[in-house]
Amino acid sequence: MAMDEPWQPWPMQRLHHALPGAHRERPACVLLTTGAMNPPHKGHAQLLRQARERLEGAGYQVWAAWMSPSHDGYVGPKAISKRTVHLSSKLRLHLAHLLVLGDPFVAVGYWEASKKGSWPDFPQVAEELQRTLKRLVDDQAELMPTLNLLLGESGWPRVFYACGTDHAERCGLYDGFGRFCADVGVVVVPRQDEAPEPERPPEVFVASAAPGEVAGFSSTKIRESFQIAGKDVRGVPDGFREATPQ
Template identity: 30%
Template sequence: MLWSLRRACSLGRHLSSTLRQHSVLAGSHAGSSALWAIAGGTTGLGLAMTVNSVAFAEAAPQAPASGAPPPPGAWEQVQGFWSKAVSVAPSGWWRGGATAQVPLPTDKLQCHAPARGAAGPGKPPVGYRPVVLVACGSFNPPTIAHLRMMELARDAMTAQGYDVLGGYLSPVSDAYWKEGLAPAAHRVAMAQAAAASSDFVMVDAWEAAQPHYTRTLVELQRVQAELGRAFSTEERGGAGVLASSAGPAPSPRAVLVCGADVLETMADPSLWRQDLLDALLSQHGVVCVTRGGARALSLLETPGTLLHQHAGRVSIVQEPVPTDISSSLVRKELEQGRSVRYLVPDDALTHIYSHGLYGSLQQPAREGTQLHAQQHA
């Protein structure tokens, strides 16, 4: 084990030097994650999970503009070390912890299946298609635009004949390397506060609790599997999540909700592992909420891409009241001591002020009596 740790530190230093010389890799989330993981943070133990996958992992929000590969031999050395280290690294050991187990909230799920038209006792209505919506992201902090995106996605899926049982915000974990990322515990709390007023949006804290970066596909699979187990319990006569709903409750499909920026990354084969993207599109599907529908539609019309191949699994939703609200702009306003009220849900803003997040300790009194009082409590 001692040899492995020394070897990890040595390889981490070598890879760090190599990556700095190649901005295309250093600028990508996959490259940054691998470098961070191998270097091991302060412990030198984060060497297991991210280097096990081939080359570049799924979707990098801060992805390279160029698709140039890393220098020959760099990743081969990483994978070679992994093959030796795996025999001494306990399963799931990443930054000293195993996969965290967090229950999936179901309190807002609601089945809208019609009472008539069922195929028979214990069977769903003919043509009934239940789904749940899942938005993955930093939520750093959550804004009204995130909630607006979920509302538009629900309207669009309902108009297409789907029954939207509920929705989830899934904040990324602290292992998702991004400058200025607030601790996961705060981002989960802010997301929960933001979603409190919604009649269908909940927060899945599972991804945020993981000690490693979690792929979008894995989160979708987790939600779908958890709900599948919950719904099958109900069918067996147990205390299912929709026990009080009339009619049958078949297991829903988890559908990804995202913005046009994420859809654009899916069009670049260098940013997503194609086998994982193929599974995401074919097994789950995407609802893309965008201010520029023409650009998003053109991505589906490009021959030879997975988006084109699975165009029928991607719904493009045009935002009828476009805004430029973003988490990054909200953070900048907070850092400057300016008001962000009505850009962030009040309950989430209260959490920001109460904990001094994003440099928000000193706020003007015009934010409101309640917020101002909590800030200086």
């Protein structure tokens, strides 16, 4: 796969790549996850793959996914309160780009971290992705009618927001996303030792936990490892040490 155009708010190459093989009778959707990603690691991308697996099992075709690092206005104060390192949005976006370079499914969403002014919360990010996809459908569906499979009951593109159990509980997402945006669902992806609440299809699905080593990756552990001289940093893209300040 060719490299994404750098710093596009929502790169669409992966979605366009999925269209020729789309099933003509199955509803289509895309996935989104947000978070500090301080730094981004393989677990963030794997969360989206776990969510895709659950949605495909429910009958959807999942065309693309975006991992969206949060705005400095959110990450900076959070890092200060935890007395930990704050990687700038530019650096986190660069590392995320390296992480998914060549990935046929997961792209980086640049809009959230690059937005001028106050930081957008996750419902605003989902809404902005929906608006971008709606413009795509309106502009190109005449030439590519398959794009209409992306539209949900309200006429807006179908987006599923993927998150962990902590975020789902804290933000009330086990009750669904409907109070924020129409045609946005939720996929909760637990860790292996967690017991999520029951799912409520079609608004809320619960995926299987990620298998193997990737399940143990966390930004907190990576920051702690990075601060130990000579410690191997696992789960992040090549060049992480070279790109980050000592």
